[in-house]
Amino acid sequence: DQQVKQNSPSLSVQEGRISILNCDYTNSMFDYFLWYKKYPAEGPTFLISISSIKDKNEDGRFTVFLNKSAKHLSLHIVPSQPGDSAVYFCAASAVGNQFYFGTGTSLTVIP
């Protein structure tokens, strides 16, 4: 049962434009959400997180939006850079429990 879903396997964006990566979840008990970036042959690197008490969190070029009623979160990267090309995973957890990951979205930023 896939509790966290990333329905877009891939996304291509021009350099300088906005990248929007989407994630949906099914478990209303989730209260903490994270985004990770992963390059081939490396481990996932933490990018940004958001608690369920917020609807937006921003860190530099990265902003995460959370819509609890829709059980949806998104990661906005602006402006997109070629170095942002990687696989992005969203994850969700409830206190004291495991972290559930989506299947990832491969982002390609075209110079």
Added chain:
Amino acid sequence: NAGVMQNPRHLVRRRGQEARLRCSPVKGHSHVYWYRQLPEEGLKFMVYLQKENIIDESGMPKERFSAEFPKEGPSILRIQQVVRGDSAAYFCASKPGTPSSGNTIYFGEGSWLTVV
């Protein structure tokens, strides 16, 4: 990756052999997670451990797989009698034990197991 150390990075085993993957968490972290990534797939949860305690092993295959996180030393993921389907990247992640320290898990670089 915030200091989570995994070794070996690459491991080749013949079918039927044992594989042992080690994970040293970030210093001071007392919680460890193991995830597996099969080719062309996402990260699948395997097990969640605290020192000397298994919190959640719902993602572990029922046979051949075991994990521990002793009071001293690294966490070990052990796969006995490996089969070709065990070929995957195995990632370890850790987080602090105290809620006030945040709920973010930090990953190691991974161990790539190839079964021939």
